[in-house]
Structure formats: C-alpha cells, structure tokens
Amino acid sequence: xxxxxxxxxxxxxxxxxxxxxxxxxxxxxxxxxxxxxxxxxxxxxxxxxxxxxxxxxxxxxxxxxxxxxxxxxxxxxxxxxxxxxxxxxxxxxxxxxxxxxxxxxxxxxxxxxx
Amino acid sequence: xxxxxxxxxxxxxxxxxxxxxxxxxxxxxxxxxxxxxxxxxxxxxxxxxxxxxxxxxxxxxxxxxxxxxxxxxxxxxxxxxxxxxxxxxxxxxxxxxxxxxxxxxxxxxxxxxx
Numbered sequence: 001x002x003x004x005x006x007x008x009x010x011x012x013x014x015x016x017x018x019x020x021x022x023x024x025x026x027x028x029x030x031x032x033x034x035x036x037x038x039x040x041x042x043x044x045x046x047x048x049x050x051x052x053x054x055x056x057x058x059x060x061x062x063x064x065x066x067x068x069x070x071x072x073x074x075x076x077x078x079x080x081x082x083x084x085x086x087x088x089x090x091x092x093x094x095x096x097x098x099x100x101x102x103x104x105x106x107x108x109x110x111x112x113x114x
Numbered sequence: 115x116x117x118x119x120x121x122x123x124x125x126x127x128x129x130x131x132x133x134x135x136x137x138x139x140x141x142x143x144x145x146x147x148x149x150x151x152x153x154x155x156x157x158x159x160x161x162x163x164x165x166x167x168x169x170x171x172x173x174x175x176x177x178x179x180x181x182x183x184x185x186x187x188x189x190x191x192x193x194x195x196x197x198x199x200x201x202x203x204x205x206x207x208x209x210x211x212x213x214x215x216x217x218x219x220x221x222x223x224x225x226x227x228x
Contacts, residue, residue, distance in 0.1 A: 009154065032214050041221075041222075042221060042222075043118070043204055043206075043219030043221050043222055044157070044204070044217075046216055046217070049214060051212065051213050051214040090156060094214075100145055100164070100208060100215045101159065101162065101172075102157075102217065103159075103173075104149075104156040104157040104158070106154055106156040107154075107156050
C-alpha cells in the first residue's frame with residue numbers, strides 16, 4: 001500500500017541548530033510530496049512541494065527538502081532554527097492527480113529551545 | 115481576500131445531536147476538502163469535492179455527509195454525533211499551480227461530543 005511515514009513525533013533542537021525532520025514514503029510510482037506547517041490553533045500552511053522539476057526544493061522561512069528516490073525520502077531541513085519555527089510539521093504525499101488528494105503523515109512537533 | 119473561512123470555531127454537542135459545519139472560500143477554487151485531525155494521526159480526508167456538483171468519499175466518511183452548495187461553499191454534516199467524532203475539523207480548497215495542486219486550509223473547527 002502507498003503510504004507516508006514521519007519518523008519522530010517530537011523533535012527538540014536548540015536555537016541556531018540544524019533542523020532535520022524525516023519523511024519517507026512507499027510508492028511504486030513517483031509521488032508528489034509536500035511539507036506543511038501548523039502553528040498552534042491555526043490551519044496548515046504550505047512550506048514547499050516536490051513535483052519532479054528539481055530534487056532540492058526551497059520553501060518559505062528558510063526551509064528546504066531533498067527528494068531522494070533511492071531512499072524514498074523527502075526530509076525537511078533548515079540550517080539554523082529560530083524560536084518562531086516551533087510548530088507541528090506534516091509531510092504529505094499524493095500519488096495521483098498532482099496533489100489533488102493528499103495523504104498526510106502523523107506529524108512531527110518541533111520544539112526550539114534557548 | 116479572506117481565503118478559507120469556517121464556522122463555528124468551537125462546538126460542543128451531546129451524543130445523538132446533529133450539526134453542520136460551514137466552509138467557504140473566496141479564491142475561486144474548484145476543489146474543496148474536509149479533513150479531521152486527531153492527535154498522533156495527522157489529517158485524514160473525510161470527503162472531497164473536485165468541482166461544483168460532485169463529491170467523493172475519502173478515507174473516513176462514515177457518520178458524515180457533505181453538500182457542495184455552490185463553487186464557494188462546502189458543508190459537512192454530522193447527522194447523529196458520537197464521541198468518536200470529537201476532533202478538529204479542517205476545510206481546504208485547492209488550485210492547480212504548474213503541474214501540481216496546492217491546498218489552502220481554513221482555521222479549523224474544534225468539536226467536542228459528550
């Protein structure tokens with residue numbers, strides 16, 4: 001079955017440290033991949049998306065993600081964490097229709113400490 | 115441009131009561147969605163509507179009905195609420211950008227069923 005897995009439901013980093021949030025998918029066809037961010041008591045906001053144009057994708061707020069087909073991964077990174085990055089992050093995948101129907105991972109709560 | 119709006123923001127129901135969650139978007143998007151978000155489970159698709167006049171079941175449609183009233187509005191109805199339907203409900207709409215879709219989310223409705 002096609003699915004998406006986020007490793008680590010909670011990640012804690014120090015301010016200024018590297019952020020790495022993991023996402024793996026299983027699919028027999030190339031998927032469309034997305035990262036969304038959810039700040040407390042808000043809806044989800046698109047951070048970035050992969051649609052086969054380039055394997056390294058840059059998004060908003062300094063985040064980027066690299067599509068690695070051999071590892072079936074789409075990990076989210078940011079070189080230097082800021083307190084304002086504290087939020088929940090969701091990886092999502094679409095196997096058909098270019099992202100018109102999404103399957104979400106279970107989310108990773110990012111905590112940024114001083 | 116309000117984006118995606120949802121009413122109400124909060125609701126408490128007793129088991130067996132019914133209610134309708136309202137969603138509207140002013141971005142002229144064709145597709146609209148209803149998701150529920152539960153701790154540790156990410157977002158799960160309840161129903162979606164690819165265009166005005168069409169609706170399709172998602173991953174967890176049991177206990178819900180939807181109406182795509184027009185291009186702007188997509189409502190979700192709980193006919194007989196159950197405690198298992200306690201959740202945060204998000205409405206979204208999507209637009210095709212390049213070769214993929216991007217979904218825009220409302221702020222959510224927090225529903226408690228006692």
